[in-house]
Amino acid sequence: MKYVDEYRDHALASQYAEQIRRITTQPWHIMEICGGQTHTIVKSGLDQLLPESMTLIHGPGCPVCVTPLETIDRAVSIAGRSDVIFASFGDMLRVPGSTKDLLTVKSEGGDIRIVYSPLDAVAIAQQNPEKRVVFFAVGFETTAPPNAMAVQMARKSGLKNFSILCSHVLVPPAMEFLLSSRENKVQGFLAAGHVCAVTGYEAYDPIASKYRVPIVVTGFEPVDVLQGISMVVRQLEGGRIDVENQYARVVRREGNLPARKLLAETFDVADRPWRGIGIIPNSGFVLKESLAAYDAEKVFDVLHISAQESPLCIAGSVLQGLKKPHDCPAFAKECVPEHPLGAPMVSSEGACAAYYHFRR
Amino acid sequence: MCLAVPGQVLEIDRQGEPTMGKVSFGGVKKMICLDWLPEVKVGDYVIVHVGFALSIVDEKEALETIAMFDEMARLAPPDEDVPARPSTGTAS
Ligand code: SF4
Numbered sequence: 094m095k096y097v098d099e100y101r102d103h104a105l106a107s108q109y110a111e112q113i114r115r116i117t118t119q120p121w122h123i124m125e126i127c128g129g130q131t132h133t134i135v136k137s138g139l140d141q142l143l144p145e146s147m148t149l150i151h152g153p154g155c156p157v158c159v160t161p162l163e164t165i166d167r168a169v170s171i172a173g174r175s176d177v178i179f180a181s182f183g184d185m186l187r188v189p190g191s192t193k194d195l196l197t198v199k200s201e202g203g204d205i206r207i208v209y210s211p212l213d214a215v216a217i218a219q220q221n222p223e224k225r226v227v228f229f230a231v232g233f234e235t236t237a238p239p240n241a242m243a244v245q246m247a248r249k250s251g252l253k254n255f256s257i258l259c260s261h262v263l264v265p266p267a268m269e270f271l272l273s274s275r276e277n278k279v280q281g282f283l284a285a286g287h288v289c290a291v292t293g294y295e296a297y298d299p300i301a302s303k304y305r306v307p308i309v310v311t312g313f314e315p316v317d318v319l320q321g322i323s324m325v326v327r328q329l330e331g332g333r334i335d336v337e338n339q340y341a342r343v344v345r346r347e348g349n350l351p352a353r354k355l356l357a358e359t360f361d362v363a364d365r366p367w368r369g370i371g372i373i374p375n376s377g378f379v380l381k382e383s384l385a386a387y388d389a390e391k392v393f394d395v396l397h398i399s400a401q402e403s404p405l406c407i408a409g410s411v412l413q414g415l416k417k418p419h420d421c422p423a424f425a426k427e428c429v430p431e432h433p434l435g436a437p438m439v440s441s442e443g444a445c446a447a448y449y450h451f452r453r
Numbered sequence: 454m455c456l457a458v459p460g461q462v463l464e465i466d467r468q469g470e471p472t473m474g475k476v477s478f479g480g481v482k483k484m485i486c487l488d489w490l491p492e493v494k495v496g497d498y499v500i501v502h503v504g505f506a507l508s509i510v511d512e513k514e515a516l517e518t519i520a521m522f523d524e525m526a527r528l529a530p531p532d533e534d535v536p537a538r539p540s541t542g543t544a545s
Contacts, residue, residue, distance in 0.1 A: 096459040096498055096510055129456055182503070210504025212486065235457065239505045242471065242486065249470075287457045290500060290508045313456075320518070342515040343500050343508045351489040352507065 096342070100314030109319035110142035113326055120146035121329050122278045123322060124271070124414055126264055127285035128155030128442030129313050135447040137315040143322070150278065150414030151447075153267055154285055156232045156260075157184050157440035158412065159367040162400040164260045165190040171227055171258065171393050172198045172205050178221060180214035181229035183207040188439045191400045211243035211257075218247065218255040227389045230257040235287045237261050237378055238352035241359035244380065244387045256389040259380055262365055264288050265296045266376035272304040276415055281325035283311040283318065286340040291356075293348030297336045305334055312340040359384065368436055369408035406435035411444050418445040425449055457502035459510055462487070462495055476501060 125131060131151045134140055140149050153159055169190045172179035179195070186195040186207070199205040204224075208214050211228055218226035230240040240257060247255040264285060271277055284297060289310045297308045307328035311321030321339040328335055338344055356378070365377025380388045390396055402408075405423040410416040418424050418437070428434040430446055437443030441450070460476040460483075471488035476499065486505045487493050499506035 095461075096515060212504055235502055235507070238489070238507075239486075239503045242488070242505070246471075287500070287502060287507065290457070339518075342511050342518060345508070349489050349507055351491070355489075 097314065100312065100316040102316060106137070106139070106315045106319055107142060109316060109323060110139070113147075113319065113323045114144045116323070116330055117144045117147060117326055118330060120148070121280050121326060122148045122150055123281045123283065123325050124150040124152045124279040125283040125311070125318070125321075126152040126154040126268065127283075127288070127313075128158065128440065128444075129287075130154075130283060130285070130311065130318055131444055132442050132447055133313055133315055133318055135451045138451075139315060139318055142319075147326075148278075149322075151411070151444040152271070152282075152414060153367065153370060153412040154233070154264065155437070155440050155442040155444075156236070156262060157188060158408070158436040158443045159262055159370065160185070160188065160231050160260045160436065161366045161368045162191060162402055163366075163398055164258070165194070166192075166398050166400050167390065167393075167395040168195060168229055168258055169193060169198055170395050170398060171389060172203045173201070174225075174393075176225055178204045178206060178217055178224045178226045179229070180206045180208045180217055180226060182231070184440050185229050185231060187433070188436055189433055211240050212246070215243050215246050215252070215255060218252050219250075222254060225254050225256070225392075227393075228255070228257045230259045230261065233262060233264055233285070233288050234292045234356075235285075235290065237360065238291055238349075238355055241355045244359055244384060245355065247387060248384065253386075256387045256392045257380070258389040259360075259378065260365075261360070261378035262367060263362070263376050263378070265300060266373050267367070267370075268297075268300055269304075270370075270373045270376070271413060272300070272306065274413070276413075279306065279414065281307040281329055282309070283321045283325065284308050286310055286312045286317070286344055289338075289340070289344045289348060291348050291352050293346050293353075294336055294338065294344065295346065301334055301336050307334055308336045310336070310338040310340050310344050312343065367412070369402070369406070369412045371409075403434045408435040408437050408445075411437055418448040421445070457500045457507060459498045460485070460501050462493060462497050462499055462506075465493065465495060474506075476506070 214228035309324045360378035363379045407421045433439045437445040460478040464475040474487045476485040498510040500508045
């Protein structure tokens with residue numbers, strides 16, 4: 094496919110890795126934020142091409158993984174109601190809640206539909222006026238504008254039976270949270286290209302200069318990722334701190350302005366719990382008060398549901414890059430993709446599942 | 454989750470709200486929301502995420518990225534030590 098194949102060229106990737114090996118003189122720690130990039134790195138074995146002294150830390154950039162357990166429990170509670178059609182992206186169905194996952198609710202007779210787009214959920218609401226349709230709105234800044242559009246379309250067309258269970262998280266506050274931790278090891282970041290396609294990358298300038306870390310907006314194919322790493326290494330080795338854009342074919346400095354406007358009209362920024370990490374200030378979106386009628390947590394009164402994590406799971410340390418999946422005693426023993434104990438084993442973008450599938 | 458793929462715009466319908474269009478992903482055609490790309494034209498490649506086009510692929514930048522790969526390969530014969538040099542990326 095055009096704009097894909099040329100960035101998957103293996104010969105080119107190894108040439109790039111060779112370049113990186115040649116310019117690297119110190120043991121740098123670089124974090125890729127996005128689970129999509131983690132997947133590319135582990136699948137293509139990019140980490141094994143890099144200098145041994147270099148550590149790639151897999152960041153918390155998998156929205157499936159960081160959705161709080163209690164949000165899953167709230168989804169399970171809503172989806173089990175006989176008056177509800179619950180619509181979701183497929184990857185949320187196998188995330189374990191405290192007692193069960195959404196797939197189990199479906200097998201018990203819950204009307205759960207996997208959709209490709211939030212607009213499909215709006216269409217289901219239009220076609221089923223006697224049911225209440227709830228869309229599980231998870232994701233980063235990339236997915237937030239489509240979900241905002243779904244709410245705004247429901248509002249404009251006067252749909253009364255549509256709401257979203259909103260669990261949106263934001264990348265820059267999470268980066269700051271990691272960088273301000275006393276255990277932080279990250280010296281440079283690959284920022285997530287598709288998040289920046291929406292938000293642009295102006296917000297990264299103050300982070301780069303405050304914490305003295307190079308940040309390179311990076312794409313998702315193997316050659317993109319290696320080029321992003323090489324741009325970070327060049328800055329580190331040259332003593333430079335900048336925000337650069339490897340993914341300029343897709344990402345503009347200001348991002349997508351109409352999408353950003355829609356976000357501002359639909360959501361407020363709020364503190365948000367991240368599964369395995371805890372509450373990060375100003376790190377999520379909630380629906381504006383004026384749109385409360387579309388907020389499933391309010392419509393269905395599930396805010397009292399709270400939850401406990403499995404004591405075995407060290408997902409918090411994995412998501413913060415402090416530990417690797419195989420440091421977890423449960424990895425590939427009690428915890429496997431068929432019976433995940435924690436979210437990073439559920440999604441193919443989660444660090445634990447990536448290591449499991451590609452046998453690290 | 455943030456998976457987004459390039460596709461080529463085949464048709465644009467600006468009558469309805471939001472603006473929708475037919476986009477081809479290596480031959481598989483889908484209706485996609487084009488509302489956030491007011492300047493999009495038939496023939497453009499767009500990056501699509503969950504049914505929404507987020508960005509137009511900039512052909513010139515794409516070619517430059519590839520040219521940069523080639524240049525890297527040329528500038529650095531295997532056993533020469535390359536000092537850190539300023540990146541040719543779009544620095545901010
Ligand atoms: S291997 Fe399983 S239990 Fe261990 S950190 Fe990963 S998800 Fe949690």
